[in-house]
Amino acid sequence: MNPLHSRSTLLLAGLCLALLTACSSRQDAASAGAAATASLLNVSYDPTRELYEQFNAAFAAHWKAQTGVEVRVRQSHAGSGKQARSVIDGLEADVVTLALAGDIDSIASNAQLLPANWQTRLPQNSSPYTSTIVFLVRRGNPKRLFDWNDLVRPGIKVITPNPKTSGGARWNYLAAWGWALHQPGGNASTAADYVGQLYRNVPVLDSGARGSTTTFVQRGIGDVLLAWENEAYLAIKESGPGSFDIVYPSVSILAEPPVALVDKVAAAHGTTDLATAYLQYLYTPEAQEIIARNYFRPRDADVTKRHAEQFGQVNTMLSIADFGGWAKAGAEHFADGGSFDRIYRAD
């Protein structure tokens, strides 16, 4: 009886194999079909979805008019750090458009998919748009919060995510730190005091920026949300105009989300020219207009002027360079034993 049984087992195993090969050949057919049209994969971070949806349509029309080739840009969105990790692990991005230069640096250093000097290859540190940290307050600003010093008043509830886990929260933290440094007599110790007081007014430390926005907007917790300007506008747009106000503090920080060609992937796909043109198109007035309409700050002076009333004035706009770059700022403030740990342990 046993030999008979083993024969049937063999047959079963054969069937398994047949099914497996059927699957893989179907996969081949699918990829062969995709190769017939020009296509790009843009691996981006969470809040850029609508921006790139509109930009991709504009670029496709532009490319068709110029070369006659139909181009389809595929998008992938998730947290910036996770996306960098996926590209390192083999997600075949022709271009990456992430939140932090450090994330693209890690693709360059861990997987050598692009040269280390990638950020010098496009104008303005390879960031065609910027954003800044603002205060999102409840309608009419009932607690009268106008600048950073108002946030440490007793009883004010500030919503910001945890800078240990959230990139956005680090910008908030540095903006607050920078404001304290810019006060008369400001130094590292007064800044640490100020930021310590600020974090004592934070009732919930969410792990990510979207989580904090949900806490503030959906759950109605807190008096002020420290947020990206584009996120703040999006929250207002989603919950109906007039539900919240945006307040511009006297000191804030300029974030420059960078874009880059992933050389090795694009070369393998034969899309280097297309991908380069795609990124350069971000700097044209048409694209800058789309950028402004999606609440990111454009680089183009004319477009900025047209949308001037949307982008409020910040007297002192710091940048990450003022903190010695991300490597230094990260080690000083957010690494284990950094200023954030000391502040939080002091509680």
Place this chain on the structure above:
Amino acid sequence: MSRREQSPGSDTLGRALSRNLLIGIALCYLVLFLVLPLLAVFTQALAKGLVAFSTALRDVDALAAMRMTLTVAAISVPLNTLFGTAAAWLVAKYEFRGKGFLLTLIDLPFAVSPVISGLIFVLVFGARGWLGPWLGEHGYKVIFALPGMVLATTFITFPFIARELIPLMQAQGRDDEEAALSLGASGWRTFWMVTLPNVRWGMLYGILLCNARAMGEFGAVSVVSGHIRGETNTLPLHVEILYNEYNFVGAFATASLLALLALLTLGLKSLLERRHPELRGARAEPGKARLAH
């Protein structure tokens, strides 16, 4: 029965009270943790009316996510049916060393967190993993494409059918097969005419559970999908994306599809159980069956 007749009236009252109390607690629990969330899904999905609901479901990305979910399930479920049947047959009809170990291995996906399962595949098949570089050179894409998602889903849903069939086949023993073989039937014929008909309802039951899990899997698939819109998003991944984009109607409309799938599975499952009470018995068996070894 006779004991209850002998017990005094107050004791019966106390027993009835505690019974009602327990039923009450169970009901509250069910309402709180099952009925209310389900209701919330459907009310949110229909919050802006039927038109918004159907528009959300006819979105290009939503349709692509549905196709992807169906494709992944259509490959992983048959694979696991084949594997589960083979494994159950082996375990139930043969004696060999390491059988207990094999049973533990089959259960492994139940014990491992889905995110870890996803990461395992990235480590093996990723561009910097063990097999990834070789596969990449030969033009095979596994991670961040359909094969990776099928692998992850198959791994996660691996035990469902085997676990359903093993106790059933063990309970039935090998007498029927031996009779068939002694009457001159071939092994293959015995399998089709004797073994399979004996376990077909259990198999169907396992396939249902396996399919429900395959379509609903989030963690493992999230790690290996790459989240390419319109390509490698499944329904659960699509729900998360829509939710994060403040598109609550879209998110819950898509979620309601998954909830409907769950309800359908549940309905079919209880129908099967009513028609074939032996399945319910078999489900209680695994622990016992394993103890027997």
